[in-house]
Amino acid sequence: GAGVSQSPRYKVAKRGQDVALRCDPISGHVSLFWYQQALGQGPEFLTYFQNEAQLDKSGLPSDRFFAERPEGSVSTLKIQRTQQEDSAVYLCASSFEAYTEAFFGQGTRLTVV
């Protein structure tokens, strides 16, 4: 595709509900990153994929967060038993290789009520 696409754009979840956020990277991009952005803050790293391999998940805040990229293209970030502190914008970025220019999607704004 022309750019990184994320869906849904907005998600309201009741506390305790599971959510799944989708990221469609730029075609041919090997590297895919997930970031979390709280209001008024810069994005913070969550996890990194090189093709289908999850090489770094050091930023995932708890074991309720799980990410996958089974075929090396589309990625899904899943949050189980959502809590209010999970409310944030979740950004996906892709790049041709790990250290090349990163392109971001529009993000998914998650609100947990």
Place this chain on the structure above:
Amino acid sequence: KQEVTQIPAALSVPEGENLVLNCSFTDSAIYNLQWFRQDPGKGLTSLLLIQSSQREQTSGRLNASLDKSSGRSTLYIAASQPGDSATYLCAVRSGNTGKLIFGQGTTLQVKP
């Protein structure tokens, strides 16, 4: 641990003014540095990428410089316009996975 700081947090200038946004980082062992723009409720738009071996990059009215040894980068915006109003984020890429470490951003308002 790499930390990135952006000063000022907010800036308001009249249209037409030249301005400089500052970014500093604590660990000079970086691969590159990237400047982004973020409009309210939107994702990040890449502005400029400077490799660690480069001193500056230019795109239109934007010029970014990098002084790796002192841990500093600046983004210079010439002849600012109201459409430049946004939050500007700098991020450094280091470590062995290429993840970006972001500053908290500078929110710029250009008044007509």
